Amino acid sequence: MNRRVIIFTIIAMTIALTGLMGIQFYWIRSASAIKEANFRRSVNEAMVKVVQKVERMERTKALAMNPFESVLNFKQHLPYDSILTLTELDSLIGLQLNIRGVDTRYEFCIYKPERQEFLMERTPSFRKDLIEKGNAYVLFQADIYTSPEYLLIYFPREKQFLLTELWGMLLISIILIIVIVTSFMYTIATIFRQKRLSEIKNDFINNMTHEFKTPISTISLACEALSDKDLRSSGEFLDSYLSMIQEENKRLAGMAEKILQTAVIDKGELKMKRELIDLHEIITDVIKNLKIQVEIKDGEIKRRLKASKSQIEGDKVHVTNLVYNLLDNANKYSPKRPMIRISTENVNNGIAMTIEDNGIGISKNEQKKIFDKLYRVPTGNIHEVRGFGLGLSYVKAIVEEHHGKISIESEANKGSKFRVFLPFVIKE
Ligand SMILES: Nc1ncnc2c1ncn2[C@@H]1O[C@H](COP(=O)(O)OP(=O)(O)OP(=O)(O)O)[C@@H](O)[C@H]1O
Ligand SMILES: [Mg+2]
Structure with missing residues (x-):
């Protein structure tokens, strides 16, 4: 697939996904709006019913007390506490809401705005919410002698319920x-x-x-x-x-x-012989083989083999290849007069070997990739130095097989330093 097709697909897919998400969002919003409208309608119906019931209760009581006056409806309505108790009003509201499927906590009160008086209330701490956010229903509308009184209802968990x-x-x-x-x-x-x-x-x-x-x-x-x-x-x-x-x-x-x-x-089929090998001997052998190539370029390989114990458990052929690959790289990637330094020292139960060169170096970004198989640091269109990009991935695999460690310190144009640690004994 070429780059343009890939970019086109990504854009098309992104647009389609965003569109789909938009539609989904729209549907959910519509559904929530419908639910909210239903909720309001149910609450209204319930509360109208409550108001009617309260008025009917008042009339029945008034009739029993004074049939003549109440039939003509000349008199102001009875005080609430003589019509019904707070508990009765509560259960009346609860029942009506319940019938309509409004099954969430509610707070209510009877409020007289003219005197800013709460004639009946369930929880005093909700006064502010009831007045600011509650739904209001006029009680005893026909009573022309008294200033209006409201039945207020508020649902503290309305959003969650919806x-x-x-x-x-x-x-x-x-x-x-x-x-x-x-x-x-x-x-x-x-x-x-x-x-x-x-x-x-x-x-x-x-x-x-x-x-x-x-x-x-x-x-x-x-x-x-x-x-x-x-x-x-x-x-x-x-x-x-x-x-x-x-x-x-x-x-x-x-x-x-x-x-x-x-x-x-x-394939994971690397076979390793385990024998006692002398790392210093191996280094000396490899240098012998590479010396001419370095000297042709007027360069030099210096040894500082300080490890007093130079024997380790490992595979001679693989470790030789490991040292060869690292020294070969140090030479290959040092275009002018390679000054290569190889040193060893004993550190916690093993040998640390460093191979340092004064070559082209490797930038921080590339350092993570050079151990990948087939990876070669790009140098424009043509590589002056030939190679497969296999050497370091092999080196890494061998180091891991020996339960060792490899790390690199390098700066572009200043040179590189590879550090390999190999333990004396390969522990399982
Ligand atoms: N000492 C070094 N200095 C600078 N760059 C290096 C050095 N060692 C490795 N590199 C970079 O890392 C890349 C990978 O190295 P590696 O040894 O895996 O492959 P190669 O040398 O290109 O090929 P080969 O398979 O023949 O070893 C190299 O192509 C080079 O760009
Ligand atoms: Mg190499």
Whole structure:
């Protein structure tokens, strides 16, 4: 997939997701508005009924007390405490609300604004809320002698009550949206990872073809020369061509071995021999092999092997390759006069080995990636130094197999310092 298609997909997906979330939000809001309207209607119905009942109770009582006056309705209404008790009013309101499914805590009072007097109330601490936020219903509207009195009702948990039923819906929506967004992000991350991987693989194949081509063409040139009868008769030339073929062949085998080794590590089939090996001996051997390459560039490898106990438990071949890879890198990535320093010392139950160079260094950002398989620090289009990007991933795998540690200190253009710790004994 090319970059534009990926970006287009991301934008389309983001728009679709945002749209979906918007619609979801809108539905939930509509549902909540409908619920709120229903609630208000139920409360109104209930309270109208309560007011009617209170008025009817008053009339019945008044009739019993003074039939003549009350029939003509000349008289002011009776005081509330003689019509009904607070408990009666409470249960009347509770019943009416309950019938209509309003099943939440309520507070009420009978209030006379003219005198700012509370004629009946359930909890005095709710006075302010009742006046500011409560619903008001006029009592005894027909009573033209008394200034109006109101039955106020307030629901302290109205919001929570309205939300309880929406909660389920809201929660499921949120969970679904989280699932969709996470899967989406994961997919995008995977696409980018795959894309990077495929670029790295392509680089590797190009690189490998190049690496293999040089020895192959050298060998074929040498073979061509050897087929010349005149040349063959000269022993000196014969030897030099043969050693050239041998040398190149060794290089080819080494490269093939490196690639195969990585496949083995990938499969988790790395086999380690455990024997007592001398790290100082190994270092000395590797330096012998690399010395010429460093000296060609007018460089130098310095040893400071201070570890008094230089024997460890490990695999000789792998540890040799480990030291070789680190010294090879130090040389390869030091374009001018490599000054390489390798030192050892004994630290808590093992040996710490440091390999320091004065080369191109590695920036902080890249330091995390260099141990990844096939990763090479990009240097524009062309790499001046050949390599597969396998060396350090192999080194890391070997260090881990030996239960050791590897770390790096480096600054771009100043040089690098790799520090490897290998324990004396590999503990399980
Ligand atoms: N001493 C060093 N100085 C600067 N850069 C380094 C050094 N060692 C490693 N690097 C960077 O880390 C990358 C990975 O190193 P690694 O040894 O894994 O691969 P390589 O040297 O490119 O190839 P090869 O598989 O042949 O070793 C290198 O490509 C290089 O960019
Ligand atoms: Mg390398």
